[in-house]
Amino acid sequence: MERVTATEVPPHGPEADVVVHEVVRPPLSLRTRLTSGLVLVAVGAVCALLLGLSATARAQADFVLSPQDPHLSVSLPARATCVVLGVVVALLGAWQAARGWSREAMRWVLAVTLLCFVLSFLCWAVTGAPGTSFDLLGLLQNTILTAVPLILGALAGVLCERSGVINVAIEGQMLAGAFAGALVASLAGNGYVGIVGAVVAGALMGLLLALFAIRYLVNQVVLGVVLNVFALGLTGFMYDALMQPNADALNLPKTFDPIALPVLSKIPVLGPLLFEANIIVYLMYLLIIAVDVALFRTRWGLRTRAVGEHPLAADTVGIKVLAMRYRNVMLGGAVAGLAGAYLTIGSVGAFSKNISSGKGFIALAAVIFGRWSPRGAIAAALLFGFTDALATLLSFTQTPVTIPTNLLLMLPYLATVFAVAGLVGRVQAPGADGEPYVKE
Amino acid sequence: MTRWSERWSGLRGGGTVLVTALAFLVAMVIGAVLIAVADPDTQAASTYFFSYPWDTFSAAGRAVVAGYRALFEGAVFNPNTAANGTLAGILGPISETLVNATPLILGGLAVGLAFRAGLFNIGGQGQIVMGAICAGYVGFAWHLPVVAHLVVAVVAGIVGGGFWGGLTGWLKARTGAHEVITTIMLNYVAVYLLAFLLSVKGFQRPPYGQAISNVVEPNARLPHLLGGDLRLHAGLIVALLAAYAVHWLLTRSTLGFQLRAVGANQSAARTAGMSVERSYVVVMVLSGALCGLAGVSQILGTNSAITGDIDAGIGFDAITVALLGRAKAGGIVWAGLLFGALHAGGVQMQSSTGTPVDLVVVVQSLIVLFIAAPALVRAIFRIRATSAGVGGQQLAKGWNG
Structure with missing residues (x-):
């Protein structure tokens, strides 16, 4: 929990009546840190083990950027990519559990985690049938x-x-x-x-x-x-x-x-x-x-x-x-x-x-x-x-x-909930938003 | 005596009751214009308006009278069906009104309760769907003795809705995620979850051709109140009990006081030692549970199997019901009855005069709009203002709570 407190600076000098507001952020509790860290490690494990190992061995994940131009396609070894990305996420999680990221860094950590997860998921998804490529464009x-x-x-x-x-x-x-x-x-x-x-x-x-x-x-x-x-x-x-x-x-x-x-x-x-x-x-x-x-x-x-x-x-x-x-x-x-x-x-x-x-x-x-x-x-x-x-x-x-289509279609909405809860959090609207202005 | 005189002066001075009645009147007048516009005879007559203007007006008048008569016959009393003297013929329209009102009252209570704690619950749809999924599943997949089955199914519905609502409250308390975003998104998640379940064996009804669930067992159905011919079911009693419970909660209990305090002024409530975060979770669980009950009424009462549109738009209608009822239990019951009547009448109107049922939606929105702007209603009828406006001012505030 973020807590905003007003600390009064003891009066000294000409700026005696200045009140300094500072945001005091207590360090994360051990429990929160361990839980969130372990969740990240688990996500990494899903990427590396579940997705990586169930991807067809030695299959290439082809991402096509431009149908006309073959140079603009990316071909990644599916299993290796999943494992590497999973390990990255797991390491981020391990650091969170062991030392703890700062609040600012945590947003980036979550963003990177999401990105890695999506990428490894895509690599896994493409390997379903041989010869499938992924139409990135x-x-x-x-x-x-x-x-x-x-x-x-x-x-x-x-x-x-x-x-x-x-x-x-x-x-x-x-x-x-x-x-x-x-x-x-x-x-x-x-x-x-x-x-x-x-x-x-x-x-x-x-x-x-x-x-x-x-x-x-x-x-x-x-x-x-x-x-x-x-x-x-x-x-x-x-x-x-x-x-x-x-x-x-x-x-x-x-x-x-x-x-x-x-x-x-x-x-x-x-x-x-x-x-x-x-x-x-x-x-x-x-x-x-x-x-x-x-x-x-x-x-x-x-x-x-x-x-x-x-x-x-x-x-x-x-x-x-x-x-x-x-x-x-x-x-x-x-x-x-x-x-x-x-x-x-x-x-x-x-x-x-x-x-x-x-x-x-x-x-x-x-x-x-x-x-x-x-x-x-x-x-x-x-x-x-x-x-x-x-x-x-x-x-x-x-x-x-x-994957059933209906569950896939949930994806955008779930992603928004996760993004709002994990990355954005509390928001501040414009000061007078929703307040009518009546002239005295 | 004093109360009567106060009420009378309130009426004369443009008080709540009068404004409500006039708002209803203005909405119906605008509705009449729409009926006339939609009427083919009036359209035909208007092509020679400048030769015979009276034809247009008389055609429009006939269309409006026919439309509103059908609305009344569908919602309150139909002399044609009552002529045969059966109970179903006489009470049929009222029964339909009450059947429509039941989930609206429950949903309205849910939205209103959240309003009072300063939260805007647009997630009625999702919570109703989750309630219906849980209650329906228990209803058709479990086999229990007579009373127990119904009770367990109802509780399952409450738990389903409460969990879905509580999720929003928990996210807000824990991370500050705005409830407007999370409820909207969770609506879609619930709807797609339902669509998924309706394609799963064990949930979907054999032979798996249609997106419809198994049929709820008779043991788990809410009993009919007026015999098998009329659809009115015990959900209405549940709704009225829930209204009383919400009234008691908000006006008589410590918890209700806390919720109202959080809704009125978060900082003050926090300073007074109340846990704002806990209030968010509690009120969203309660709000979701009420929506869950609306889902229960839909699946164990009105329908007998789950379909993709089991929520029937109640989650959003409930918001207008809560606004019309000014987020108070008693007001919500009346608002639910009024909208239930409009729904029931609208169906009859469409079938007998061909006026699209969406007219009712327009009228509903106009009623709420005018009631929220008493100054406009007073200006139309040139009534002098007395007390402060009674719109939704203290219901929901801006984004910053």
Whole structure:
């Protein structure tokens, strides 16, 4: 347990009234150290013995990075790799049991452990049938495809919450965007108009959130949940009542074709991975850069963060707190609407009921997991996308022991729980997140 | 006498009851607009709106009346089925309402209890699924005498849900992992676990073609309360007992005081010598156990075999029930009954008038939205404000607890 205590420095000299806060971290108890160390050793043993020895002897684990270019494939001796990685993990665990890693180092130790485990698991998985190779490029491509709506949703969350309004309604904004995107694109026969429709729908949902949170001071977590239910009900109702009976006219949007960027798409590995995507993905790249730069490098960003951390102080220096919040929440809603557009016109085309199926909640988790920073949230979304893509890929791979698909599909969610519990721990939201600002 | 006069002044001054009633009214009016929009006759009439506007309005009026009549007939009393004079015909709609309300009350209590301790339990779905898995497994795989089987199965459900909820509490207490993240993720884990189990021999029903479990033995079923024709089962009694227990826990017990103290002000509670971490674990175990009971009601009462959608969305509906009931046991029972009635009526409405059942979801969300924003309701009806707003203000706070 971490304990924060305030130590008063005895008064001396001119700075007599300075109070120094220091974080006192008692050393880990022997029991915790031994338990965690032994757990790590056990993980190492699983890698080295269970995975390593059950991998077919002398089998090579082939990881294909680029189908065109054979030089870009990695071939590892499966058993040896598993054993080496397992030993590394076991050594880390032994050190933890014997001497104990510091808290900072422990995060890295856990990260390395996870990495080693995943790698040795992959080596083991590939050796199931001779001649199987592991499509690493496909895995990374799927990672990005899965992560796009999550990243956009997480950016939406960051925009709202950094300015002090909790956004649990990402899911609802996505759904509204997905619905409006498919509907408008079908009506107009033009995907770009569909994107505009989705963004407007998301922004309107954002406006609802802002209005009730800022004007009517509704508890924001409550509000978010209710708006999600509202969006789910409304889109479901409209789908059944209007869209489904005239599906040809109202729910048959064209999807976007991938655009290969002239020079960039020729880069090996990175080209097909990043630069052969559709317009929404490119918009996402722009948004990632824009949000990150704007939030930390511009006047707008400074004001946004001030409004989110300490609205009274911001108001005192003349920043319009409520206007800032309205604007940012609608902006966030618009970004979430774009995420919704990706779900329909950006990938499958037609809208179906509850098409977001919890992606907004996972984006919310990514916001919290990433500690309310755009980069952290994106990393969290990518981690989730990776495990999800991995689970899908493994369900098609013939592993030495067949793993039921449903257990594989648990993987992303379990990984997130482990990552949150082991690597992230306690998080601190922006100071005024969720607190309405009422001018005296 | 004094209480009555207080209540009356409360009504006149725009108090809780009036705001609730008006919120319901506004939600129903918006629902009526949606019914009209969805009605094919109204759509057809609106194409010549500017020649004969009255046609549109009369078609819309007919659709709304028919829709809400069907809603009422499905939820409260149906003269057509009651005409034959059987018990099932007369009490059928009420029975359906209560059947729908039972898991909603239990789930609402679970979410509300967690709210009071300052935790946001979105994990109802997972906890209900785990409860249903455990109770269902005991129900079809074990062979026990009459009363014992039911008791053991119910306890198994409580343990299953409580364990799943407790896991979240333990993670939060131990590592600080935010309960919103862990409950969301554990929902998916539970759902995939169920999907896996439904493909395992011994759990799945032969001949293994469908994702459905074995049938729970009659010994382990919750008894029907109004005879075999009506679906109403003893789960309702369990729910009401649970509501009383939660009420007692929160208002009369030391533990409940501690939980509320942690919910109101963590630092103060810690300073007063309470273990905040222990409270997290305890309240999540209790909350999960209540969800487990909702799962029990689903598998031992309403259904007889586990399917992939055994939770029927109750985990999320329960959040709105808890909000509508303002996280108090009594309020949650009424909120559960109201939403149960809307569910039961919505099914009838869809089958007899073709209005999509999702209308009920919209109406539910609007009711909660308006109740949480009393200022808006007062502004619509131009009622002067008296006391402070009674929204969900003190229910759940921001991320930092």
